[in-house]
Amino acid sequence: MFSLSVSDHIMVAHSFADPFFGPAQRLHGATYGVELTVRTPALGPHHVVMDIGAMRDILRRVLGALDYTNLDEHPAFPGRTSTTERLAEYLARSVAQEVAKLPHDAAPPAPAVLSLLLRESPVAWASYEMPLS
């Protein structure tokens, strides 16, 4: 099994409506370190899991739509529910949609698995993993 990973980051504001989150109900923010990994059992014709340039561009494009924004106003997190887990899931699915549009040459050979990990502080991180179809 092979894997390929790239990293990037975003800086966003958000808050939580649910009293479960205590002080994080207040408007605050985070720098999320973002680590995207794709796993495949074999390599493609170029001896890589996928085109790393395309992988970085997709990640930047998906992150760029959220960077320097307030997630409380984003339709993907209704009712102020942008937990690190939900954000990882949203970003992973958004990246997966873009990877599915890549030319065969740049895409990972099937069956591939994608995981997206978010580091929210030096002491906390979360991830979401899904198959790529």
Next chain:
Amino acid sequence: MFSLSVSDHIMVAHSFADPFFGPAQRLHGATYGVELTVRTPALGPHHVVMDIGAMRDILRRVLGALDYTNLDEHPAFPGRTSTTERLAEYLARSVAQEVAKLPHDAAPPAPAVLSLLLRESPVAWASYEMPLS
């Protein structure tokens, strides 16, 4: 599949009785960086893997019982056997026992898997992974 991780650390003394360990038979010590991860296939009602505050509290409580001690005197490691692997296993099981006592609201949805990784130096680390029942 979702994951949530938190980190902490402890500073302990220990030694090994087994000649297999060479110079580490002498009394020495370590700062263990500790990384606790819980994985679940779905999120609970609060859109999280589990209550991260409870997770950090449990980890600190379990670590607090060992912090600033000599593991050679701890009953979990009879015969001076506190290898990084055995320490990871002991800490993972201790954390799992505490997670099992959490209210439904704060606990991870079943089936969950717990892993505990110990970084003993910049060039060596070990982990133990187990299902949460």
Next chain:
Amino acid sequence: MFSLSVSDHIMVAHSFADPFFGPAQRLHGATYGVELTVRTPALGPHHVVMDIGAMRDILRRVLGALDYTNLDEHPAFPGRTSTTERLAEYLARSVAQEVAKLPHDAAPPAPAVLSLLLRESPVAWASYEMPLS
């Protein structure tokens, strides 16, 4: 010359009024990794630069007043001017005031210098350094 350092972090929202900041004029946020260093030419009676427990407590108390807040509403940054540099200066001065209140036993021997560094992302950080009186 000796130095002693401790680290912590905060998660805040903010924005900038000045058009100079481009997309960072929008409400966003950051996890700031915080590194506090005190330098002294000699050690005190306990063979340390200062009481590391007091140092961590002061840093946490100073950070705690900002953690999970929106810096745009904080009086220290009028006109939405909470650049990383200004935030480092504000935190350094706040820590210095608290250090000045410590008993002789816990405080750094004079002349001491304090610096406070903020890591705002994997690729950007800033600091402020000042003498402790």
Next chain:
Amino acid sequence: MFSLSVSDHIMVAHSFADPFFGPAQRLHGATYGVELTVRTPALGPHHVVMDIGAMRDILRRVLGALDYTNLDEHPAFPGRTSTTERLAEYLARSVAQEVAKLPHDAAPPAPAVLSLLLRESPVAWASYEMPLS
């Protein structure tokens, strides 16, 4: 499930023949941070996954054969194909061959899995995972 990991690094030159790689067709180089992990469901008689000293020695010996060289001249990467993925696969297989020669006392209990991860820059890494027979 237990795991044990060690790390090391190498500094090599290489280039790619395939136009797919754009500017990386030019002769350049990399410092690869190398992370070797072995996983086993149980521990051996010394309460470890395997002899960590032997593990570090094998990794250094395998890396030493490539360190400070030009991978374009290495027979394992014909046609200048030393992608991070192929290099990880080559190193993993080379390590596996050496682990298979270890005395029972130092080797991991079966069934074991080996993975080798290469960090090529702060924003990109790749790995290869295989069973140890």
Next chain:
Amino acid sequence: MFSLSVSDHIMVAHSFADPFFGPAQRLHGATYGVELTVRTPALGPHHVVMDIGAMRDILRRVLGALDYTNLDEHPAFPGRTSTTERLAEYLARSVAQEVAKLPHDAAPPAPAVLSLLLRESPVAWASYEMPLS
């Protein structure tokens, strides 16, 4: 005293002519993590040490001229003398020339000091520091 830092990286090949360097006389390569710091005693009108966007662009432009190249062919390092120290000096001076061309609004207030640090492996790094005129 304030400081502002940004980071980036390059991947290059090189070798040393001087027998002093042992195995590093062979053609090899490195990923250099690059950390650029500017220090000023006061902040400019925008409450920053300098325009961080301009700082990152200058660093990338200066690094871009070396990225994916063989330093043995670069005129700045005649006789294959691209030690980490000389490379840091060359990059610092190149960045300083570009900073000197910035509009007053984006440049650091005088007197400013620039330092450039290169991380060549997990266990070795070097830097060069100079005044900005």
Next chain:
Amino acid sequence: MFSLSVSDHIMVAHSFADPFFGPAQRLHGATYGVELTVRTPALGPHHVVMDIGAMRDILRRVLGALDYTNLDEHPAFPGRTSTTERLAEYLARSVAQEVAKLPHDAAPPAPAVLSLLLRESPVAWASYEMPLS
């Protein structure tokens, strides 16, 4: 001004006699990450601050005398006073003595400054800096 740095680590046990240290009066231990830096205003004939191979060997030799030991039994720390600051001072002075014995070719050009930093945990570190004569 140039600098060159190398890193290594040690694993030791120790305790403190002084009640000032609270729970650290108990026998415990630490992994110290060790960072050694030498600064010189100019480079020597080989375009380096000093011979990095000699620098790493000296650091390892000095650390090797303490590695896997109990600092409470070491004559450099009478009365159980091995604070991170005192350990940094002891190691810096030991390294400086060894650097003074190097052939002119391998040594740093005068005037040189040496600093030694010890990372005792992810949240605490200390250093000692001294001139090299």
